[in-house]
Amino acid sequence: MDEVARSLRSFLPETTLTLGLLLVVLADAFRVPARAAVCRWLTLVTLAASLGFTLRYSGPWGETWSGMLVQDPLAALLKVVMLAAALLIVLAFQRARELAGLGLGEFYALLLGVTLANLLLATSNDLAMLYLSLEMVSITSYVMVAYIKGDRLSNEASLKYVLFGAVSTGAMLYGLSLLYGLTGTTSLPEIRAFLAAGVTDQTRFAVYLITLLILAGFGFKTAMVPFHFWCPDVYEGAPTPVTAFLSVAPKAAGFGILLRFFFSGLSYPQAGAGGLAGAINWPLTLAILSAATMTLGNVAALTQTNMKRLLAYSSIAHAGYILMGVVALSELGLRALLIYLLAYLFMNLGAFLVVTLVHADLGSFDLRDYPGLYRRAPLLTLAMAIFLLSLIGIPPMVGFLGKLYLFAALLQKAATLADGRMLYTLAVIGAINAAIAAYYYVRVIRAMFIDESDAERPPLKLELADQAWLVVLMIANVVPILGWTYVEAWTRASTLWPGK
Amino acid sequence: MSAALFCLGVLAVLTRRNAVNVLMGIELILNSANLNMVAFSRYGAGNLYGQLFAVFVIVIAAAEVAVALAIVLTMYRLRRTPNLDVADILRG
Numbered sequence: 001m002d003e004v005a006r007s008l009r010s011f012l013p014e015t016t017l018t019l020g021l022l023l024v025v026l027a028d029a030f031r032v033p034a035r036a037a038v039c040r041w042l043t044l045v046t047l048a049a050s051l052g053f054t055l056r057y058s059g060p061w062g063e064t065w066s067g068m069l070v071q072d073p074l075a076a077l078l079k080v081v082m083l084a085a086a087l088l089i090v091l092a093f094q095r096a097r098e099l100a101g102l103g104l105g106e107f108y109a110l111l112l113g114v115t116l117a118n119l120l121l122a123t124s125n126d127l128a129m130l131y132l133s134l135e136m137v138s139i140t141s142y143v144m145v146a147y148i149k150g151d152r153l154s155n156e157a158s159l160k161y162v163l164f165g166a167v168s169t170g171a172m173l174y175g176l177s178l179l180y181g182l183t184g185t186t187s188l189p190e191i192r193a194f195l196a197a198g199v200t201d202q203t204r205f206a207v208y209l210i211t212l213l214i215l216a217g218f219g220f221k222t223a224m225v226p227f228h229f230w231c232p233d234v235y236e237g238a239p240t241p242v243t244a245f246l247s248v249a250p251k252a253a254g255f256g257i258l259l260r261f262f263f264s265g266l267s268y269p270q271a272g273a274g275g276l277a278g279a280i281n282w283p284l285t286l287a288i289l290s291a292a293t294m295t296l297g298n299v300a301a302l303t304q305t306n307m308k309r310l311l312a313y314s315s316i317a318h319a320g321y322i323l324m325g326v327v328a329l330s331e332l333g334l335r336a337l338l339i340y341l342l343a344y345l346f347m348n349l350g351a352f353l354v355v356t357l358v359h360a361d362l363g364s365f366d367l368r369d370y371p372g373l374y375r376r377a378p379l380l381t382l383a384m385a386i387f388l389l390s391l392i393g394i395p396p397m398v399g400f401l402g403k404l405y406l407f408a409a410l411l412q413k414a415a416t417l418a419d420g421r422m423l424y425t426l427a428v429i430g431a432i433n434a435a436i437a438a439y440y441y442v443r444v445i446r447a448m449f450i451d452e453s454d455a456e457r458p459p460l461k462l463e464l465a466d467q468a469w470l471v472v473l474m475i476a477n478v479v480p481i482l483g484w485t486y487v488e489a490w491t492r493a494s495t496l497w498p499g500k
Numbered sequence: 501m502s503a504a505l506f507c508l509g510v511l512a513v514l515t516r517r518n519a520v521n522v523l524m525g526i527e528l529i530l531n532s533a534n535l536n537m538v539a540f541s542r543y544g545a546g547n548l549y550g551q552l553f554a555v556f557v558i559v560i561a562a563a564e565v566a567v568a569l570a571i572v573l574t575m576y577r578l579r580r581t582p583n584l585d586v587a588d589i590l591r592g
Contacts, residue, residue: 131556131557131560132560135560138564139567142568142571146574150578152589155578156575156587158571159519159571162564162567162568162571163584166526166568170526170529170530171529173529173530180536180550181536181540184546186549186553232590236590
């Protein structure tokens with residue numbers, strides 16, 4: 001009884017989301033004129049309340065619901081990122097042309113559903129819970145991608161998404177079933193205890209193969225090479241607000257569960273929370289995936305002319321960078337990953353917001369329509385420049401902070417190892433990739449500021465709310481570096497709950 | 501047995517061009533995992549976690565197929581064919 005009460009207290013953000021979801025569905029069922037506005041406000045209140053509960057909660061940390069979920073500072077931080085992403089989507093992406101004229105009640109309900117599943121995924125502590133919440137995220141996002149029913153692009157994107165997603169999560173499920181057969185338990189801490197008790201070489205090899213199968217599911221969620229094929233097509237075909245949301249929130253959840261799986265499932269507990277040496281050499285596998293992901297993402301982005309596609313490939317590349325934090329498998333790596341996700345939230349949502357606003361005006365995602373934008377909408381162009389510079393990782397922006405931490409984590413870890421060559425190589429590949437990425441981001445900036453447009457177009461008018469949100473996101477991209485010590489302290493507390 | 505089912509499922513997904521057949525392949529993959537769970541639960545682990553997991557997977561599979569079929573149906577309305585090769589506007 002005591003445990004249920006404790007679990008319920010720590011479950012408050014999720015309970016709020018569930019209630020809000022039900023209320024939005026109910027409100028949407030009434031045929032009143034103000035339906036859309038009511039649904040929107042209900043969604044906003046729900047998300048804000050949930051965010052408030054998450055921020056106010058400060059322990060006790062530990063397993064809840066008989067070991068199904070785990071509450072730790074890491075999960076709390078990830079929850080903040082995911083809830084903030086959902087809030088910003090509802091607040092700032094109102095003017096998306098693709099969603100105009102569609103009933104949005106279901107959209108808000110789906111958004112709350114994905115957010116709820118994201119929170120569960122970031123806190124799952126059991127293979128069954130992990131699979132359930134991952135599928136809940138996936139299934140709801142398939143529907144979100146398919147939201148424009150009569151649109152061929154949206155339909156094709158969702159078709160590719162659902163087929164690719166079903167196969168990769170199917171492979172993951174097969175891996176999970178084998179892991180259960182091998183260890184006889186579905187709880188992550190118990191699997192860890194099983195591995196820590198000592199395993200034969202044969203078992204070690206089996207665990208290695210199983211993990212490759214399971215990585216298919218995580219790789220699909222985080223758009224990691226070679227499970228990235230859906231990403232550009234889905235990002236291009238989906239409505240832009242959905243694209244923006246998918247590029248941040250489920251990705252954060254995917255990295256959260258990846259961390260939890262590797263840190264609390266597959267490593268020796270004796271080594272402490274940081275500096276874990278797993279039963280198997282994971283860092284090498286992950287380092288190869290990370291290098292492949294960022295290189296492929298960046299090289300493919302070089303030739304893109306569709307802005308949504310360009311940002312899709314750039315998000316694949318960023319997944320590669322973030323993966324560097326997992327490769328380091330250290331306390332600092334964990335913090336670097338969180339800081340990068342936080343930075344990524346602001347810079348990527350900002351870039352997508354600008355793309356949405358340009359599309360609302362011109363009906364085009366093509367980079368060829370961007371020249372001359374500076375003269376038509378100075379504020380918009382300035383904002384886009386800041387977001388792109390932040391994505392490159394230029395110093396005053398928040399993106400720089402993220403990259404700084406990632407590389408620092410990698411180099412620090414390399415220095416502690418007897419043979420750190422592999423990590424140094426990864427750091428060099430990362431640096432080269434950052435340079436490649438700068439090329440295509442600067443290409444967009446050049447198109448907006450310098451290139452002349454051949455067609456004379458009237459100035460692009462922004463509504464006050466749009467301007468306000470652009471300014472807010474611009475500030476969010478610059479301020480964290482001033483409050484650097486605060487960010488440092490905030491993430492320092494965000495270690496993983498060390499398990500049993 | 502379950503490995504054979506898994507391989508059949510993957511094969512079906514990779515070779516079939518009809519969307520409905522691909523979905524059947526996906527079902528095979530999920531059921532191969534279910535078979536594993538139940539068998540391990542009965543003969544290996546000696547606890548009921550696996551059987552419980554399998555029940556959840558059956559529910560999830562139903563939900564997933566419902567969504568996938570709805571999407572395939574929309575595609576059929578838009579293009580008058582269940583063939584996956586025609587879905588090729590998005591590329592590059």
